[in-house]
Amino acid sequence: MSGHSKWATTKRQKAVVDAKRGALFTKIANQIAIAARAGTDPSMNPSLAMMLEKARQANMPKVNIERAIARVADKTAAALIEETYEGYGPGGVGIIIEVATDNKNRTMPEVRNTLNKNGGRMADPGSVMFQFVRKGWIEVSETGEDAMMTVLDAGAEDVDEGEEGLVVLTAPSDLMKVRQALLDAGLTVTNAELKYVPTTSVAVSDEDGEKLERLLDALDDCDDVTAVHTNAE
Numbered sequence: 001m002s003g004h005s006k007w008a009t010t011k012r013q014k015a016v017v018d019a020k021r022g023a024l025f026t027k028i029a030n031q032i033a034i035a036a037r038a039g040t041d042p043s044m045n046p047s048l049a050m051m052l053e054k055a056r057q058a059n060m061p062k063v064n065i066e067r068a069i070a071r072v073a074d075k076t077a078a079a080l081i082e083e084t085y086e087g088y089g090p091g092g093v094g095i096i097i098e099v100a101t102d103n104k105n106r107t108m109p110e111v112r113n114t115l116n117k118n119g120g121r122m123a124d125p126g127s128v129m130f131q132f133v134r135k136g137w138i139e140v141s142e143t144g145e146d147a148m149m150t151v152l153d154a155g156a157e158d159v160d161e162g163e164e165g166l167v168v169l170t171a172p173s174d175l176m177k178v179r180q181a182l183l184d185a186g187l188t189v190t191n192a193e194l195k196y197v198p199t200t201s202v203a204v205s206d207e208d209g210e211k212l213e214r215l216l217d218a219l220d221d222c223d224d225v226t227a228v229h230t231n232a233e
Contacts, residue, residue: 025064027226028055030100032068034080040069046176050192057191085111086128089120089215089230091208094128096196097219098227107224114222118215131231132196136175138168141188154181165190169197198231 032055035047042049048069055065071080083104085097095115101107112122135157140147143161151159151168155178158169165188170178172194179192204212212232219228 023221023223024058025060026223027100028058028060029064029068030080030224031226032065033071034082034100036069036072040072046173049176050194053192083107084129086123086125087111087115087120088123088128089115089232090211091202091204091232093202093204093208093212093230093232094123094131094198095120095215095219096128096132096229097225098229099222099224100226101224107222110222111219111225114218115215118218119211120215129196131200132198132229134172135195135197136168136170136172136178137191137193137195137197138170138175138179138182138189139164139191140166140168140182141190142166147187150185150187151178151182154178154185193227195227196229198229201231201233203233 028051032048032051035045035051038047039045040048042052052065080100080102081104083099083101085099085108087095087097089095097111099107099111115121138156140151141164143165147166148159148161151166155174156168156170160167168178168182175192175194179189182189209232212230216228216230219225
């Protein structure tokens, strides 16, 4: 019986992992399809290049990537649109929610219900966004003064040293250029993406922090949500 139980548990765990991987691939594929509208050549389309790199980091199969790009020319495919929603979480934390959807009438209620069920609420457009600024965000494994000088020489706006390396901020339009400059300089880039970076932070209690984590996990589980940003301290 114990052998069967262990096998069943392993099977369930694998199903959960496979489901999360499939959901991630779907999110990335939608982002690739949207980025590819500006051109299917990544050397001429920085947004597409960024999403293809994200797909490679997630070990997304090549066939999935090609199918997402081909969606641009598929006249029968449902049109995808990008939307940004604003909300508040436990402790008054501001939340920015990015989605890619082919049906706003499905996505907005899903996001609203997820917020309501997990201690948050939707906010009026603009009431949260003013607390954030759009930036290129790059993570680098190296640390130290030399690495920081290399980052600044590459054209970054700002750099900060964290527990696992350097966090680099750029103008949105400079993200891929700075990333390539860092790679050319021999630094190890572990992540590069566009983010809403908070200009002010909100301190949360331990209790509200736990509630916020559950809310963020629930939002991430929504199929159409591609990114979530908060100003929690």
